[in-house]
Structures are given as C-alpha cells and as structure tokens.
Amino acid sequence: xxxxxxxxxxxxxxxxxxxxxxxxxxxxxxxxxxxxxxxxxxxxxxxxxxxxxxxxxxxxxxxxxxxxxxxxxxxxxxxxxxxxxxxxxxxxxxxxxxxxxxxxxxxxxxxxxxxxxxxxxxxxxxxxxxxxxxxxxxxxxxxxxxxxxxxxxxxxxxxxxxxxxxxxxxxxxxxxxxxxxxxxxxx
Amino acid sequence: xxxxxxxxxxxxxxxxxxxxxxxxxxxxxxxxxxxxxxxxxxxxxxxxxxxxxxxxxxxxxxxxxxxxxxxxxxxxxxxxxxxxxxxxxxxxxxxxxxxxxxxxxxxxxxxxxxxxxxxxxxxxxxxxxxxxxxxxxxxxxxxxxxxxxxxxxxxxxxxxxxxxxxxxxxxxxxxxxxxxxxxxxxxxxxxxxxxxxxxxxxxxxxxxxxxxxxxxxxxxxxxxxxxxxxxxxxxxxxxxxxxxxxxxxxxxxxxxxxxxxxxxxxxxxxxxxxxxxxxxxxxxxxxxxxxxxxxxxxxxxxx
Numbered sequence: 001x002x003x004x005x006x007x008x009x010x011x012x013x014x015x016x017x018x019x020x021x022x023x024x025x026x027x028x029x030x031x032x033x034x035x036x037x038x039x040x041x042x043x044x045x046x047x048x049x050x051x052x053x054x055x056x057x058x059x060x061x062x063x064x065x066x067x068x069x070x071x072x073x074x075x076x077x078x079x080x081x082x083x084x085x086x087x088x089x090x091x092x093x094x095x096x097x098x099x100x101x102x103x104x105x106x107x108x109x110x111x112x113x114x115x116x117x118x119x120x121x122x123x124x125x126x127x128x129x130x131x132x133x134x135x136x137x138x139x140x141x142x143x144x145x146x147x148x149x150x151x152x153x154x155x156x157x158x159x160x161x162x163x164x165x166x167x168x169x170x171x172x173x174x175x176x177x178x179x180x181x182x183x184x185x186x187x
Numbered sequence: 188x189x190x191x192x193x194x195x196x197x198x199x200x201x202x203x204x205x206x207x208x209x210x211x212x213x214x215x216x217x218x219x220x221x222x223x224x225x226x227x228x229x230x231x232x233x234x235x236x237x238x239x240x241x242x243x244x245x246x247x248x249x250x251x252x253x254x255x256x257x258x259x260x261x262x263x264x265x266x267x268x269x270x271x272x273x274x275x276x277x278x279x280x281x282x283x284x285x286x287x288x289x290x291x292x293x294x295x296x297x298x299x300x301x302x303x304x305x306x307x308x309x310x311x312x313x314x315x316x317x318x319x320x321x322x323x324x325x326x327x328x329x330x331x332x333x334x335x336x337x338x339x340x341x342x343x344x345x346x347x348x349x350x351x352x353x354x355x356x357x358x359x360x361x362x363x364x365x366x367x368x369x370x371x372x373x374x375x376x377x378x379x380x381x382x383x384x385x386x387x388x389x390x391x392x393x394x395x396x397x398x399x400x401x402x403x404x405x406x407x408x409x410x411x412x413x414x415x416x417x418x419x420x421x422x423x424x425x426x427x428x429x430x431x432x433x434x435x436x437x438x439x440x441x442x443x444x445x446x447x448x449x450x451x452x453x454x455x456x457x458x459x460x461x462x463x464x465x466x467x468x469x470x471x472x473x474x475x476x477x478x479x480x481x482x483x484x485x486x487x488x489x490x
Contacts (some may be wrong), residue, residue: 008352009326012368016272018370040299137371141268142300161300173215 008066009037017046020134029127032182034175043168044143046135047156047179050127058122059085065117071097071109073114084121092119120143131155149176189400189409190233191216191256191287194250194469195226207242211235214411216257216434228256228287230411232426242420253287254391257411257434261317265298265324265338272369276323279349282383282391283321286382288432291317292433298338301330306338313472315330315344318436319393321386322360324350345393349386361396362389375471388419397436407465408435408457412478416455416462417441438466438480452477 013035014111021027029051036045042102059065059074062081066073076082089098089108099107108116147169150156156176158168194204198220204227208215211271213231231239243250262280267273273292280290297305314320322339324331331350339346341361346360351368364386367374374383381389414432415421422443423431433440441452445468453463462468465487482490 004328004332004352006326006328006352008328008368012326012351016369023371037327039301039327042330134399137269138369140300142303143264161303 003040006037006039009039010035013037017134017138020137021131024130024134026134028129030131032179034179035172035176041160041165041168042143043158043160043164044140045156045158045168045172046139046173047154047172047175048079048131048135049154049179050131051153054122056122057081058117059121061118062116062121065113066106067113070107072111073112074106074108074116076104076106081121084126088119088121103111112143128155147172149173154179176182188235188398189213189230189411190236191228191230191253191289192236192239192395192420193226193228193251193256194239194243194248194254195251196221196224196243196246197211198225200246201225201476203211203440204239204242204246204248207238211238213239214409214414216411216414228253228354230257230409246259248327251291251298255283255394256287257385257436258288258318258394259316259433259435259440260290260319260390261293261323262290262323263293263295263314263384264322265295265300265304267292267294268299272371274370274373275349275367278374278379279321279323279386282387284389286391289430301327302336304338309472311341316346316471316473317396317442319345319390320346320348321347323367324348328352330352336360346399347386347390347393361393364389394436401437404483406437406481407484408481410437410479410481413439413455413457413462413466414479415459417452417479420448420451422451422456426427434486435480439477441469441479442475443477443478444475448477452479464490 017033017035020028021030030048031051031130032049034047061075062078062085065073093108093111097109099109139159143161145162145164146157146159147164148157149172154176156172158172160168190468196421208229208231211231213229213235215229216228225486242434260283262276264273264276264471272336276292282293283290295306295310320342324335331354336357336359347362348357348360349364349367353365354363357363366382374380411434414434417432423441426442428442431442452468455462456467465482467482471478
C-alpha cells in the first residue's frame with residue numbers, strides 16, 4: 001500500500017470514468033468496474049464488466065430481405081442497426097455495390113438474398129471498442145508496459161512503467177475472476 | 188511602484204487622459220480602438236491612481252484593475268495529450284489572460300509517467316524566459332511528492348503548482364493550489380470557478396512579490412518606456428503577429444529575429460543611452476524572437 005492517502009485520486013478516477021462512459025454512451029452497458037492504482041509499485045489496473053453478452057445479430061432480425069432483379073433488397077425494420085449494417089455491407093461488397101433507395105431501403109447489387117439473410121453483425125465489437133476508448137482516456141499515459149485479460153464479459157487491463165511483475169499479473173487475474181462473480185451494480 | 192490598469196471608454200477627449208498619464212509619469216502599454224470605443228492598458232505610479240480615477244469619471248469611462256498586465260506566464264503540464272486531460276491547463280491559462288497576463292501553454296516532451304517524467308535543459312531555458320510558471324499536475328500524492336518536484340526544482344522563475352490531492356507543502360514552489368486534478372471537461376461549475384480565481388490570486392501574489400523584489404534594486408527604465416521606441420523599428424511595424432512586443436517584469440520579448448535585428452535594437456536610444464548599454468539583449472529559445480532584459484540602475488551607473 002502507498003504510504004500516502006490517495007483517496008482523492010480514487011474518487012477522481014471514479015468520477016472521470018463515469019463521465020467518459022456517459023460521453024461515449026456506454027455507461028448502461030458497463031455494469032460494474034473496478035480501478036486499483038498502486039502508485040508505490042507502481043501499477044494501474046482497471047477491470048470492467050460488460051452488461052450485454054456479445055451475441056451476434058442476423059440481418060433477418062433487423063430487416064426484410066427480398067430478391068431483386070439486380071441482386072438483393074433489404075428493407076430495414078429496426079433503424080438502430082442501420083449504421084452497423086451499412087458498414088458491414090460496405091466492407092463485404094464495396095461502396096459501389098450498395099445503393100440506398102430511401103432511408104429504409106437498400107439494394108445490394110450482385111448479392112443473393114439467402115446470403116444476406118445469414119449475414120451476422122457483431123454489436124459487441126463496437127461496444128468493446130467504445131469501452132476500450134474510455135479506458136485509454138483515463139489510463140495513465142506513461143504506463144506503457146501492459147497486460148490484458150479479456151473474455152466475453154469482463155476486460156481487465158493492468159499497466160506499469162518499467163517491468164511487469166508476476167505478482168501484479170496474479171492480482172489482475174484475481175480481480176478479473178472476482179469481476180465475473182460480482183453482483184450487478186444497481187443502475 | 189507602477190500599477191497597471193485598463194481604461195475602457197470612448198475616444199471623446201481621450202487625449203486628456205494620455206496627457207495626464209504622461210504628466211504623472213506613467214506609460215501607455217497598449218491601445219485598442221474599435222470605432223469610437225477604446226481600451227487602453229496603462230501603467231502609472233500607484234500613488235497617482237486617484238488622479239486617473241477622477242479623470243476616468245470625468246470622461247465617462249471605466250477603470251479595471253488588471254493585476255497581471257505586463258507579464259508573460261507559462262502554464263505547463265507534463266503532457267498535453269488527451270490522457271492527461273488538458274482542460275484544466277487551458278482554463279487556468281484563460282483565467283490568467285483575463286487578469287491581464289499574456290500566457291502560453293506548454294507540454295513537456297517527456298513529462299508523462301511517474302519515475303520516467305523528466306524536463307530537458309532546453310525546456311528549462313524556455314520557461315526561464317517567462318515571468319512565472321504554473322505547473323498543472325495530476326491525482327496521485329505519491330507521484331507529485333516523490334517524482335514531480337524534480338520538474339521545477341531547477342527553475343529560477345517563481346513557480347505555482349496546481350494539483351489534485353490536498354498537500355500541505357511542496358518544496359521548490361512559491362505557491363500551491365490543491366483540489367483540481369484530472370478533468371474531462373471545462374471548469375464551469377461554481378466551485379471550479381472559485382478554484383480558478385484562487386489560482387489567479389495566488390499567481391498575482393507571486394508576481395507582486397517579484398515586483399517588490401525588483402523595486403529593491405530598481406531597473407534603469409521601466410520596460411513600457413522602451414516599448415514605444417522599439418515599436419518604431421521597421422521589422423516590428425511590419426510584423427503581423429498579434430502582439431509583436433510583450434512586456435515582462437524585467438524587460439521585453441520582441442518578436443523579430445535576433446540575428447538580423449540585434450544591432451538596430453541595441454542602437455535604440457533611451458534617455459541618451461544606447462539600449463545595448465542598459466540592457467542584455469539575447470536570442471529567445473522560441474525562435475524568431477529577441478529577449479531584452481533591462482539592467483538595474485546600479486548596474487548601469489557602476490558599469
């Protein structure tokens with residue numbers, strides 16, 4: 001433990017992490033987090049539990065797919081997914097092959113409707129990159145030696161300035177494990 | 188001792204104010220005219236303030252105290268990266284500007300980290316050109332007390348430190364303000380605005396102290412007296428920079444290249460003497476600028 005009282009730092013990190021998560025729109029998806037900073041060691045550890053399991057969503061869950069003379073037509077029924085769907089389609093077929101007829105209607109030139117119906121979107125990827133962005137914003141800049149633990153719903157990152165010690169990694173693993181079993185924070 | 192004030196009023200009979208300032212032995216530091224409105228930054232001997240106040244009332248203007256006018260202050264953070272949250276640094280610089288100072292914001296090249304945080308000799312030399320330095324530090328008491336003091340221990344200019352945790356005292360600094368820390372947004376809340384005022388008040392005290400020290404062994408001339416003469420130089424008149432001449436407590440920064448203009452600057456006549464004889468003229472570390480440090484009266488007379 002540090003010989004100094006670091007309560008200000010803990011409180012400040014707690015506040016800024018919450019503020020950043022609100023700013024990035026991920027505060028409802030992060031159900032619990034823990035920050036452990038040991039300036040004496042020194043290491044900085046942050047562990048977050050993500051609320052929604054990152055299940056993938058099929059195109060047929062967010063829109064109606066029909067065949068069309070030029071390829072396939074998608075009528076979007078859940079607009080929340082539209083940006084993610086467009087990004088995925090652009091990646092796979094290229095921008096020239098996607099024609100946006102109206103706000104809800106898309107033509108994918110040269111694609112078959114079966115192929116599109118089975119296409120999957122991964123919402124977790126976007127969530128994870130946003131949460132990581134929040135983490136990088138508060139992580140001390142000089143702590144460049146890092147170790148990450150990540151699985152489906154918990155991510156734990158530990159960073160230090162010089163050599164990473166085994167003991168700290170074990171602490172990180174312990175906290176990572178505890179986060180899996182921690183109670184869901186009241187929202 | 189000189190007091191710096193800001194006159195805000197109309198152009199009507201403004202010449203009477205200029206004459207009065209001259210009569211009481213004061214100087215005009217800066218004039219900004221927008222149509223019929225004019226703001227004048229002026230320096231007068233502090234005992235003459237009532238006369239200026241009376242004139243201001245007569246002319247229907249306002250007199251605002253700008254305690255930091257005529258100073259240039261550096262606000263320094265270990266880094267200006269997003270991680271270090273530059274918001275408080277910018278807010279502090281803005282607050283000091285409102286009090287009349289010219290400020291710069293500076294991030295150190297290798298300032299980040301705990302034990303790895305460092306300041307280079309070049310950076311120290313740049314900071315030494317300013318009248319005071321404000322260091323904006325972070326959250327951890329351990330980090331500030333054990334590792335960050337080395338950033339400013341070699342500085343000769345007065346240092347004010349702003350940090351997060353409550354610390355009773357810190358070596359090598361003239362002022363310490365706690366309770367700021369890292370922030371992800373501008374300092375807009377009531378308590379934060381009070382905190383900014385507290386910081387600028389502390390900087391004012393430090394500057395006032397430095398002015399008293401200078402008064403004990405007074406400068407040969409006040410920097411404002413030289414300003415007008417240097418402003419007549421061709422290069423200064425052609426300069427497009429917003430403030431080509433910046434006043435310091437003990438001299439001036441003239442934003443024209445040193446190598447090209449050092450002789451002309453040294454030849455400027457001040458009260459029958461060459462400027463080169465009554466001041467030290469040197470190249471600024473920031474490039475394309477010249478630093479003039481005025482010698483004290485004792486130095487000039489003995490030399």
